[in-house]
Amino acid sequence: MSLNSDYAKPEEYGLADLLCCAAAREVQDNEVVFVGTGLPMVAILLAQRTHAPNLKLIFEAGTLDGRPAEIPTSVGDARCEAGSSLASGQYDAFSVAQRGYVDLGYLGGAEVDEYGNVNTTCIGDYLNPELRLTGSGGNPDINSFAQRTVFIMLHEKRRFVENVSYITSPGWRLKNWPTGEWVHRREMYGASFRGGPSAVISTLGVFRFAEDTGRMYLDTYHPGTTVEQILEQCQFKLDVSRVSGETAPPTREELHLIHDVLDPEEIFIPKGKKG
């Protein structure tokens, strides 16, 4: 970032602010971005008002190239349509993705494995679940078709696992059904292979995936956490050989935009340290 001198001090921001800014920095100007409900909405509107004013925003419910004036509470919200190029429906949103227009998607998940496979369907055996979650929604669709996807997740040891209970959303190593043998994502998606999970932004750090193997590695650790702490919170053997340093904190300008302009009602991002 160019505003280094403007970085906020640790006591001036919360964890949600840090995640929001880290997420915003994943997008480049002019990209087409597919955004789900929650913190990513604030992140993308933040990017739209800072370094990526020409990004094209797609909401799953059917808004194409939206410029909402107020933060929507979900992608079906009436606030999504404001300033958009086209208000349509899911058929258009998913066709646009499958056609290959989408550069970046923001998603969430309950569990993730070393290859970026994500579970949002159930905890425990699918046929006898401890807890049924929401289900897939558009998570696998966006993740199948976007060039890059960024996952924003709560970091707990039970969530960073060797094998997810159920692969809802496709990572870099996948099962080739109907037989189910493991294959690299490139093999699975053939001519339409465009990329895959590019980052996981957790509550402890930012993780990326090796270009060849698709294995996850730690890129940056958040201020106040350590590499050792993060290793302790992963069930798989995390690659920490490529750590580039600490996650950049929010700038004061970003904090102003988040709290005074984008989410003053604290719908997604609480103010101050409580985030």
Add this chain to the structure above:
Amino acid sequence: MKNKKITIQEAAELVRDGSRLTFAGFTIWRKPFAVAYELIRQQRRNLHLIEVGGGSISDCLIGAGCVSVYESCWVGHELYGKYGANLSRKVKNREILMEDYSHGEMMFRFAAAAAGVPFAVSQSSLGTDIHNPEYDMLGRAGLRDGVKNPRSKYQFMDDPFYNGGKYVLLPAAKADVAVLSVQQVGEEGTVRIEGQCYCDPTVARAADITIAIAEEIVPESYLRQDSHVNTIPSFEVDYIVECPWNAHPSGMFGRYDVDGDFLRNFFQQTRSQEGFDAFAREWIYGLDHDSYLDKLGVTRLQRLRANTVLKYSTSRGKGK
């Protein structure tokens, strides 16, 4: 001209025990709750609810025990509840059969049905457990008759034309009845939706019987003056109902916002069956739509009402 106008009660009666039912709308937006509540009052049973995407309305029908098969991709309450607690409970207790597809897949399945073809083709979700043959729940239950339920959950094939690799074939989604919640419908059935149309036009075309629940019935001639802004042609809609606030507690573009407090309470209260039953006694049984609105009260509804220029309420907010 056939008179298409019926009541909410009559709309619910068109859905029979065992019907394959679908709702248009999106998660907590334009979901025809007035009909769902009436289905619960009429104690409809063994529904096969098949939706592009679910939401609070699905979880409500499921909590009431109306649904024996749920085929879709997602149930939750967005910001107001992190998952569908009624679906979750009934899946765990094996009181419902859940068939999972992805959202894109469900949309493409309805688009195939709307186009009158037997399947859609896609590359979505390849390599995920959504395609795991062990998780074909209708198949495991012996319900794949090749009539309404497709003979298989998926088929795979290689692109026969452009060498594009592996594709998944998705069976068209068959629905007996579709219920839509919309802003305006004309006497002949022409629908005008404002804002995002979600999956409504596709679902309306795909289902055998399509019912449009509208905030208002307007002169057909008015809609036909500007047909380029209409959404669904007259003949695809079999029945129409005029029912203001029919989507509450979900929202409707240009008319009213989501009632977040109501949904938050629904999620918290209905995590147990006893809690759901208490909710139903308070808000569903013994009421009709008018007395439901009376119980909500004018002040609450006024707060949800959309600003006519902005198209959304200016007084929404977390915890208000």
